[in-house]
Amino acid sequence: MLSQRATIDRVFHALGDPTRRAIIEKLTEGPVSVSMLAKPLDITLAAVVQHLQILEKSGLVYTRKVGRIRTCRIEPRGLSVAEQWIGDRRSLWERRFNRLGDLLAEPDGK
Amino acid sequence: MLSQRATIDRVFHALGDPTRRAIIEKLTEGPVSVSMLAKPLDITLAAVVQHLQILEKSGLVYTRKVGRIRTCRIEPRGLSVAEQWIGDRRSLWERRFNRLGDLLAEPDGK
Numbered sequence: 001m002l003s004q005r006a007t008i009d010r011v012f013h014a015l016g017d018p019t020r021r022a023i024i025e026k027l028t029e030g031p032v033s034v035s036m037l038a039k040p041l042d043i044t045l046a047a048v049v050q051h052l053q054i055l056e057k058s059g060l061v062y063t064r065k066v067g068r069i070r071t072c073r074i075e076p077r078g079l080s081v082a083e084q085w086i087g088d089r090r091s092l093w094e095r096r097f098n099r100l101g102d103l104l105a106e107p108d109g110k
Numbered sequence: 111m112l113s114q115r116a117t118i119d120r121v122f123h124a125l126g127d128p129t130r131r132a133i134i135e136k137l138t139e140g141p142v143s144v145s146m147l148a149k150p151l152d153i154t155l156a157a158v159v160q161h162l163q164i165l166e167k168s169g170l171v172y173t174r175k176v177g178r179i180r181t182c183r184i185e186p187r188g189l190s191v192a193e194q195w196i197g198d199r200r201s202l203w204e205r206r207f208n209r210l211g212d213l214l215a216e217p218d219g220k
Contacts, residue, residue: 009128016126018119021195028202074203079196085131086193092138093184 010058011081019043020051024060024074031073034063120168121191129153130161134170134184141183144173 014020022041026032038048052072055061060078063070124130132151136142148158162182165171170188173180 008131012122012125012128012131015122018122021118021122024199028199028206030206074199076200076203079200079203083193083196083200086189086196089134089138089184090186090189090193093186093189096138096140 007059007081008085011060011078012085014054014058014060014078015082017051017054019047020055020060023048023051023055023072024079027061027072027074031071034070034072037072117169117191118195121170121188122195124164124168124170124188125192127161127164129157130165130170133158133161133165133182134189137171137182137184141181144180144182147182 015024019041023037026037026040034048034052035045037052038045041048052061052063055078056063056075058078059075059081061072062075063072065071125134129151133147136147136150144158144162145155147162148155151158162171162173165188166173166185168188169185169191171182172185173182175181
């Protein structure tokens with residue numbers, strides 16, 4: 001099992017690429033085959049397959065081959081990992097910011 | 111003004127690097143100077159400055175120089191951009207998933 005840190009690294013590395021985010025955006029409309037995915041992105045099938053491997057390893061996309069057709073769909077687990085990391089950072093920062101506000105609101109010496 | 115797409119690209123590119131995420135994690139504890147930031151990360155000051163430039167351009171970090179000391183703090187705007195992109199993808203996907211559930215729950219032919 002991957003450590004939490006390694007999982008976060010993989011998810012953010014995967015999301016760091018604009019083509020991979022375009023793949024995720026397309027897949028939020030519903031599952032599609034690899035060749036259908038390659039068409040509007042204007043990249044080779046081999047490039048799409050490489051991006052999909054990274055997305056699949058990071059838990060952002062799930063692919064399944066039936067016969068000769070490989071179909072892809074969103075895997076919400078990966079999105080949750082990124083969402084939680086960002087949410088945690090924001091809430092930690094806001095808590096610190098609010099504490100600072102409380103301190104500034106206190107009368108001198110209290 | 112940067113387009114929304116360019117802003118999203120910059121934020122996710124910035125978050126894709128583990129050292130830059132470590133900088134953000136450190137800054138959620140509170141503002142620090144650039145040299146204080148470099149110390150626990152075990153990288154050169156020049157490397158930290160480069161990472162900070164990317165983080166600042168993407169709206170994730172704010173830096174301010176007073177005298178010879180440059181201090182850095184979290185800029186929550188950048189985190190919100192990433193949070194919203196992920197949240198939108200997840201809610202679009204969930205809506206689609208729920209619609210599918212409704213369709214499957216319907217009696218045949220209705």
